[in-house]
Every structure is written in C-alpha cells, then in structure tokens.
Amino acid sequence: MKVTYLSIIGLLLFLCGCNKDTSVPIPSQGPNSVITETNPLQPSSKILMEGVYHVTSGADMFGDYMVVKSTRTSLMIANNNGKHFIMDIGHLDSVVFIQGYWRDGYSDATGLCNLIISKSEGGTTIVTGNGSQKIIMRGAYGNDNGLPDKTLTLEYLRPFSDKVKNSNFYILAHRCGGRNSDRLPVSENSIAMVRYTEKLGTTGVECDPRISSDGVAFVYHDPDINTRLTQKGPLSGDISKYTWLELSSFVRLIHGEKIPSVDELLTYVIDSSSLRFVYLDMKDAAAVPVVIPLELKALQRAQDKGRDIMIVMGIPTTDVLDALLAYPDYQNIPTLCELTVDDVRQVNSKVWAPRWTLGTQNDLVQQMHNEGRLAVCWTIDTPSWIAKFINEGQFNGLLTNYPYVEAFYHYTEE
Amino acid sequence: MNIRLSLFFFFIGSLLVSAQEPASKDTFDITMSSMQFPHHYKKWGFQVSAGLSMVKPPKDLLENAIQAPLVNFHATFGLPVNFSLEADLLTIIVSNQLALGPTYSFLYKNFGIKAGWDIAFVYGQLKQGGFDNSMRAWIHYPNLSVGYKLKKMAFTLKGEMVIVAKQVTKSGENEVENSTNFINGGTFALYIEQRIHKNKVFVIGIKDNYVKMYWPTWMLFSTFNRYYHIPELNFSWIL
Numbered sequence: 001m002k003v004t005y006l007s008i009i010g011l012l013l014f015l016c017g018c019n020k021d022t023s024v025p026i027p028s029q030g031p032n033s034v035i036t037e038t039n040p041l042q043p044s045s046k047i048l049m050e051g052v053y054h055v056t057s058g059a060d061m062f063g064d065y066m067v068v069k070s071t072r073t074s075l076m077i078a079n080n081n082g083k084h085f086i087m088d089i090g091h092l093d094s095v096v097f098i099q100g101y102w103r104d105g106y107s108d109a110t111g112l113c114n115l116i117i118s119k120s121e122g123g124t125t126i127v128t129g130n131g132s133q134k135i136i137m138r139g140a141y142g143n144d145n146g147l148p149d150k151t152l153t154l155e156y157l158r159p160f161s162d163k164v165k166n167s168n169f170y171i172l173a174h175r176c177g178g179r180n181s182d183r184l185p186v187s188e189n190s191i192a193m194v195r196y197t198e199k200l201g202t203t204g205v206e207c208d209p210r211i212s213s214d215g216v217a218f219v220y221h222d223p224d225i226n227t228r229l230t231q232k233g234p235l236s237g238d239i240s241k242y243t244w245l246e247l248s249s250f251v252r253l254i255h256g257e258k259i260p261s262v263d264e265l266l267t268y269v270i271d272s273s274s275l276r277f278v279y280l281d282m283k284d285a286a287a288v289p290v291v292i293p294l295e296l297k298a299l300q301r302a303q304d305k306g307r308d309i310m311i312v313m314g315i316p317t318t319d320v321l322d323a324l325l326a327y328p329d330y331q332n333i334p335t336l337c338e339l340t341v342d343d344v345r346q347v348n349s350k351v352w353a354p355r356w357t358l359g360t361q362n363d364l365v366q367q368m369h370n371e372g373r374l375a376v377c378w379t380i381d382t383p384s385w386i387a388k389f390i391n392e393g394q395f396n397g398l399l400t401n402y403p404y405v406e407a408f409y410h411y412t413e414e
Numbered sequence: 415m416n417i418r419l420s421l422f423f424f425f426i427g428s429l430l431v432s433a434q435e436p437a438s439k440d441t442f443d444i445t446m447s448s449m450q451f452p453h454h455y456k457k458w459g460f461q462v463s464a465g466l467s468m469v470k471p472p473k474d475l476l477e478n479a480i481q482a483p484l485v486n487f488h489a490t491f492g493l494p495v496n497f498s499l500e501a502d503l504l505t506i507i508v509s510n511q512l513a514l515g516p517t518y519s520f521l522y523k524n525f526g527i528k529a530g531w532d533i534a535f536v537y538g539q540l541k542q543g544g545f546d547n548s549m550r551a552w553i554h555y556p557n558l559s560v561g562y563k564l565k566k567m568a569f570t571l572k573g574e575m576v577i578v579a580k581q582v583t584k585s586g587e588n589e590v591e592n593s594t595n596f597i598n599g600g601t602f603a604l605y606i607e608q609r610i611h612k613n614k615v616f617v618i619g620i621k622d623n624y625v626k627m628y629w630p631t632w633m634l635f636s637t638f639n640r641y642y643h644i645p646e647l648n649f650s651w652i653l
Contacts, residue, residue, distance in 0.1 A: 104639070106637055106638060106639040106640075107638070107639040107640045108640050180473075180474075181473070181474035181475075181477075181638070222477075227473075228473045228477065355543065357543075357545055357585045357586050357588055358586075359587075359588070381637045382590060382591070382637060385588075385590075401637070402637075
C-alpha cells in the first residue's frame, strides 16, 4: 500500500507539473529589420495613410477590409475579428517601408509582416504630402518567426467618415491596456502597458487603484499578491497589509515591471502619452480619500500642459459610493459611476458607465447626454457585440480588452 | 518536461511493483469489477461508480473565481455481443454534463480495447451581477481505450475527441456566444483501477483535457480561441 501512496503523490506532482507558464508570442524581425535604416515619417504623413483599406490579397486570412490608423509611435492595422498589425514605419526617398508583426488577439496566432508603398502607389504622396491619396501597400506576412511568404495587399478605399472625424469616441482599454491572459508582452496595470496599448489603437485606459498599509495609492487588480499577476517573490497574501516601500521593493509584475503608484501612472499618461481618458476603477473604498487629491493634482497638471484629458474616479460599488459621499464637496470631484442613473445624479458624475449586458439603453444614454454627461459601457469583448454597440448604441466609448476590434468598428462607421 | 516524464515513469513503475506483490489465494478478478478497463461486461449487468474530480483550470480562465471539485457518477450497462451502454454525470451544480453512449469491447488475454461514442448534454445556470447567465451545449465524445490487467489491478489509457455540435451561452437576454460544429480538442487519460477492500475497487484517473472550451468554466465567458491543457485528477469508488 505504501507504494500506492507514493504513486498518488507522484500523480499529484505530475498534475502540478502540467501547468507551464504562458509565453508571449511576439515575433521579432531580428537582423531582417530595415526600419532602422530608413528615415522617420512626419506625423502628418502618417495621418495621410489613415483610412479604410480593401484587402485584395490575403483576404482569406484577414478579411475583406482593414483599418489603418496612425498611433503616437507606430501604425496600427486592424480587421473585424481581432487580427491586428503593429507596424513601424519609415521611408527612403519616396518609398515607404512598413515592418512589424500581426497578432490574433483571441488566440496565439502571430507572425511577421513587411509592406512597401512604392513611389507610384502612394509613396510620393505620403512623403511629400502632395498628390492623390491612392495608396497601395504590398508585401507579405508569415507565421510566428518565419519569414513573411504569403502575399498581402491593402488598397486604400476611403478616408474615415466625417462622423468619425468629428466624434470624440473613446476606445477604452481594460487594466491599462489588456489582461495578462491576453499574453501581451507587458503586464496588466503597468506603465509599460499604458505605453504599449497606444499601439493597439487605445485612446483611454481603465486601471485599478488600491491602497498600501501606509496610505499610498497604487494600481493592481487582485486583492492578493499572486503568481497570476506577479513573479514569485518574498511577499504573499493580502496586498493591502504591505507598505508602499515593501511593495515597490519586493514585488515585480509578471513581466518584471514595478507596481506603479497612481501618481506615477497619471504623471506618465499626462506627460508621455496621447491618451485622452483615464478611468480609475476603485478596487478599495479606503483608497477614495487618497486618490481624489491625486486625481485633482493630475487634472491641474494636464491643464498646465494644455492636455485635453478626462480623468475620472470610478464608482463600481456602494462601498466606494459611500466613501465618496463622505468626502467634502464630492459633487465637484470628476467621477464615473457604474451604478444607477440616480446615483450618477446624486454625486454629479461626469460619466455613467453601465455594464454591457444591460444593453444599449439608448433612452438612458440620451438622458445622460441631455444632462451634459457622457456614457461609456464596460467590458465588452465579443466582436459582434462591439459592432452592435457601436452601430446601434449612443455611448461615448466602450471599455474592452480588445481595443483594435473596437477601433475597426469605430473607424469604419459610415 | 524531463521532470514530468521522470515522475510519470516513477509513478507507472511503482504501481507495477505494487501489483507484483504476492497475490492472495482468493479468486478476485479485476475485470469483474472494473469500469474503465475494456472487457466483456456481463450481459444486462449494471455497475455504478461515484467519485470526485479535481480540476486545475489555467490562470487565463480562472482569475479570482472559486474552485470546486466536480462530482462524478459513472454507470455501465452490459449488452449482448460485447456491447455496453455507458452513462456519465458530472456536476458542480452550476454546471452539469450528462453523457450517454454505446461502446464495443474486445478482450484478448490481459489486453483489452474499447471503442465508443458518447453524446453529452451540458447545462449550466448561474446568477451573476443580477443576471441569469446560462449555457447549453451538445458535445460528441468519440473515444478509444486500451487496457492491460493484472489480477487485482488494471491500467487503461483512454483518448477521446471533443466535438461541440452546439453551444449557446447567454447573459440575461443577450446571447454571448452561439457556436456550432467545431472540434474543441481532445482528452487523454490514464485510469488505474485497484482492489482496495474485499471486492471493492478504487479508481484513480489522471486526465489531460486539451481543449479550447472547457464546459465547467462556461460562466467565465472566455473569449480565447486557444487550446489549454487542463489537468483533471479523478478518484472514484466502484459501488
């Protein structure tokens, strides 16, 4: 029988051994990169490339249409079901080189991609700013780290509609840009994620403030220190029982970053990003009186720097609502309320944020608009529902884990 | 990987050593009480096992959700010409699967082989955030088992494909997912059945679910289109 017991222990060890850490499937151009030898394009040139494109080769993989959108640091190309490209861009004379990788946000599919816009097919227009906007991107994509060998051609179809150009729609990314389970190369709720998510078409972020035992507000999703969010280290258990010094010294997020304080995160967003919306989704009511001064300080900093940005403190629960109601002059604190429209009015929230499963609720959204408030919806991840909410809803933004899908449906609106 | 392989061979080896211990003089034959080992089930004979399955869902799916063991009931009903009917009920209250299907078994000396096709209905319901969430699915499990028996012990390897014929997941009135006819992956399991007390047999099973959609976790509304290894450890008594 002893041997049988040993066998059971062996089985359990085997079982535990089956769970391997997930890797990040981001392919690298390596020595084949040509972008480093090209000249950078002016932002105005990159904007000339924006629009809806027809996929004339490669449609079996990427569908018939894709959106091309310039971001602060790169070029994003997205289709309607999660496949997206993060591309670097440069030019030599009048030839534009676009190089990077594609990913399917819902799976691990990925690969390299190289595209070129020749002189006669839009290169001259983009580089000089003169000529017709008839742009054709030709090149190839591959799988994983293999050399791109499958033809991909994108032909410019139309610019973004006036409705899109004139709208102030927010593409809001969850947990500073995406969850760890989305296998992005950076950790959720980190400054690195804020930097990365702009490449995905994000225009605003949601993050999760908590408070340390010595009263410092920081950004972290779970109530405990665990291996889903952090590398193995000396601290474990309830995260709120540790001081900020302990957390910043001994805890590293899953990809090695430090946990950011709320102050550090807001400063980064204002100083170093082009994001227009920050949604502080309070995870701990005790953090409310600590976060409010940080929020007001950040808004002042944004105003001083001429940044048009909305920073709102989220009210996801009645605990947080009660904590806010106990704060002096709470009606003048910019907030986003996930509760009822009556609660929104009580605290004079700037934004109402119902969960998506309640539907588009156009009547209530219109009421909010009439009262001078915005309405955004959380957290919507299925492409068909994102499409429905954008096409049939009146929300000012949607929170998602897949900002490139939202970008596709937003930028293709007629 | 090497550590896992070493553990695996240690585990198999130790069980074989255990099985070779001097046998008593009783007439016990594991095939008379086995559930998983392929053998000729007694015609019109009925056998039931009950047990628990411990599952370790991947962190991608689980996040902060509560873990609970699956309660498992398995029954076989012997039919003529080496056929049998197998039924399987797995439940964690908010998520349930009832599977039923015919099998054909072939026994040669100490080796057995069994082929079957189970059709399962999955039903789940859970109130979350004020919403009645639910899931219904029809799943096919074509399967093949091979086994080797000793006097008091039997080893069975079982592989099955998981084909989802229909899956509908709802949150309130919203249909979150409606998928039909996709190959969801497969499972591979090793079952060890051993006589423990009198003629009672205890079953230990280790199963690797290599699937995209793992039905007990439907309420997490996963959007991932990727395969996960989901290990499952099963203990059950043949009643």
